[in-house]
Amino acid sequence: MVLKEDVVINNRRPLKQVKLILPALTEATSPYWRPIKYSLFPPLGLATLAAYLDPDLEISLQDEHVEKLELNDQPDLVVIQVYITNAYRAYQIADHYRARGSYVLLGGLHVTSLPEEAAPHADTIFIGPGEHTFPQFLKDLAAGTPRRRYESSVRTLAGLPPIRRDLIQRQRYLVPNSIVVSRGCPHHCTFCYKDGFFAGGRSFYTQVVDDALAEIARLPGRHLYFLDDHLFGNVRFARDLFRGMKGMGRVFQGAATVDSILRDDVIEEAAAAGLRSLFVGFETLSSSGLEGAGKRQNLGRSYREVVRRLDSLGIMINGSFVFGLDGDDPDVFRRTVDWAVEVGITTATFHILTPYPGTALFTDMAAQNRIVTRNWDRYDTRNVVYRPSCMSPEELKRGYDWAYEDFYRWTNIFQAAAAHNSVKHRLKHFFYSAGWKKFERAWDLVIRVKQLSQLRPILEAVLAPVNPTIAVHAPEALTHRSLPVLNDLNVTKTLPAMTD
Numbered sequence: 001m002v003l004k005e006d007v008v009i010n011n012r013r014p015l016k017q018v019k020l021i022l023p024a025l026t027e028a029t030s031p032y033w034r035p036i037k038y039s040l041f042p043p044l045g046l047a048t049l050a051a052y053l054d055p056d057l058e059i060s061l062q063d064e065h066v067e068k069l070e071l072n073d074q075p076d077l078v079v080i081q082v083y084i085t086n087a088y089r090a091y092q093i094a095d096h097y098r099a100r101g102s103y104v105l106l107g108g109l110h111v112t113s114l115p116e117e118a119a120p121h122a123d124t125i126f127i128g129p130g131e132h133t134f135p136q137f138l139k140d141l142a143a144g145t146p147r148r149r150y151e152s153s154v155r156t157l158a159g160l161p162p163i164r165r166d167l168i169q170r171q172r173y174l175v176p177n178s179i180v181v182s183r184g185c186p187h188h189c190t191f192c193y194k195d196g197f198f199a200g201g202r203s204f205y206t207q208v209v210d211d212a213l214a215e216i217a218r219l220p221g222r223h224l225y226f227l228d229d230h231l232f233g234n235v236r237f238a239r240d241l242f243r244g245m246k247g248m249g250r251v252f253q254g255a256a257t258v259d260s261i262l263r264d265d266v267i268e269e270a271a272a273a274g275l276r277s278l279f280v281g282f283e284t285l286s287s288s289g290l291e292g293a294g295k296r297q298n299l300g301r302s303y304r305e306v307v308r309r310l311d312s313l314g315i316m317i318n319g320s321f322v323f324g325l326d327g328d329d330p331d332v333f334r335r336t337v338d339w340a341v342e343v344g345i346t347t348a349t350f351h352i353l354t355p356y357p358g359t360a361l362f363t364d365m366a367a368q369n370r371i372v373t374r375n376w377d378r379y380d381t382r383n384v385v386y387r388p389s390c391m392s393p394e395e396l397k398r399g400y401d402w403a404y405e406d407f408y409r410w411t412n413i414f415q416a417a418a419a420h421n422s423v424k425h426r427l428k429h430f431f432y433s434a435g436w437k438k439f440e441r442a443w444d445l446v447i448r449v450k451q452l453s454q455l456r457p458i459l460e461a462v463l464a465p466v467n468p469t470i471a472v473h474a475p476e477a478l479t480h481r482s483l484p485v486l487n488d489l490n491v492t493k494t495l496p497a498m499t500d
């Protein structure tokens with residue numbers, strides 16, 4: 001750790017105030033602004049970096065998704081996280097602070113993809129994960145020799161200092177307990193950010209199991225959300241993690257691949273440890289689409305068997321689907337939605353294929369002259385930024401909008417919920433799916449009156465086990481404190497069903 005008295009910025013300003021900023025991905029004025037979506041997770045990456053700073057410094061962490069940024073201050077060091085769709089906003093904030101004499105750092109996914117674009121807006125840029133480069137920068141800064149550019153090559157999570165969760169305003173998020181116990185993924189899908197981001201070193205590595213368990217133990221409450229790209233990516237790690245979590249009384253959500261659900265009994269271990277909902281990358285029902293996307297781990301696997309297995313363990317499914325892969329025709333939307341409803345997928349996340357700079361997909365599309373815009377604000381997987389092979393861009397956009405609308409129609413929510421064998425699973429499916437998409441105005445209200453944390457017990461209750469042999473105590477999770485908010489949501493009458 002670097003102590004504050006060692007550090008002098010630009011050879012003139014002593015380092016006293018540090019500000020970490022996550023600029024908004026989508027502005028609140030945009031038609032796509034969904035307050036609940038942007039109030040789910042706190043800025044974990046920045047809280048991870050903050051752990052390397054001297055705790056005696058004045059440190060603030062601001063997330064523009066949940067608060068208005070205070071821009072009239074003059075911090076000595078500004079650390080900004082750049083994703084593709086907040087890049088222009090991030091550059092604006094960076095320019096603002098540099099004009100005020102702050103030393104500005106830019107890092108994250110987009111800076112790693114396009115360092116030359118980011119560099120003019122920063123004093124120093126960072127390529128790749130920051131766990132090694134950021135502390136190195138702090139040392140160099142203390143020595144008066146900070147570099148313009150740092151590239152990550154050392155890849156380990158060993159000895160990671162505890163994340164500065166105290167800087168996170170927990171009450172502003174529905175899921176303050178987000179956690180990542182690994183980085184990257186063992187697979188190589190051509191549209192994914194990960195090969196580009198982790199170039200120059202290992203692209204999949206995990207924490208030591210005991211460190212991960214200690215991090216979990218530090219988190220208050222019961223609900224956790226693992227943001228790892230692939231929670232089951234290392235079988236031995238996953239198995240040990242879930243065995244260690246058994247008996248902790250946690251309920252959790254995470255993400256994993258199709259093959260890892262079918263492969264062995266890790267999924268049973270996860271369910272026994274408290275896994276209640278899983279994000280699964282089905283992406284497409286077409287095997288040529290899978291081949292084109294380099295998604296070999298899905299090829300030849302029975303998606304129905306994946307659903308059956310998760311269903312039998314009472315695990316809800318958030319299915320991820322991509323539209324616009326080469327070979328997709330205008331029929332793809334109906335086929336996909338029909339299948340998802342028929343098998344009982346709980347929630348679906350649809351994406352328009354998006355070639356992120358730095359991916360193999362982007363390189364191929366650019367070589368074929370198929371990229372139609374480089375306005376990064378449009379790279380949000382809701383807009384068509386390339387020329388699809390078997391339909392027009394307008395058909396793709398219309399089909400994508402239709403898929404969301406159709407999947408979340410009441411009749412389809414009922415039908416998909418009815419696909420489960422157990423009555424309790426049907427009810428949970430219904431509440432989770434309807435709650436996520438059908439009560440938007442109620443979510444807005446709860447966020448506006450800053451009562452989001454009151455809804456956490458309800459989320460935990462909906463995530464209670466379907467199979468009573470998997471022991472956790474959901475009914476107690478629903479306290480009287482939740483009730484005023486539930487009245488606003490107009491679901492009070494239905495509560496007993498959620499916790500039966």
Ligand code: B12
Nearest residue numbers: 025026041042044045081084085105107108126129130381
């Ligand atoms: C949480 C999350 C969100 C949250 C984001 C807000 C938040 N609070 O972070 C929400 C739900 C809002 C979200 C939305 C979307 N997301 Co998202 N999300 C994630 C997720 C699952 C986890 C992020 C995380 O916490 N990672 C863990 C931390 C430790 O890592 P990190 O944040 O990357 O930070 C590290 C480094 O990047 C680096 N670093 C970062 N900043 C800086 C700055 C400096 C100075 C330094 C030194 C280092 C540094 O150091 C940190 C420690 O190593 C990632 C997947 C992933 N595994 O990262 C996808 C991911 C970031 N999302 C992605 C996408 C595509 C989206 C959506 C477009 C999807 C959609 N259609 O809805 C939307 C964006 C909407 C929009 N309008 O743009 C893509 C990004 C692609 C890209 N090239 O930008 C990812 C990578 C998923 C994927 N596999 O494709 N997302």
Ligand code: SF4
Nearest residue numbers: 185187188189192229
């Ligand atoms: S499985 Fe998921 S995280 Fe892994 S490379 Fe493919 S898209 Fe990326």
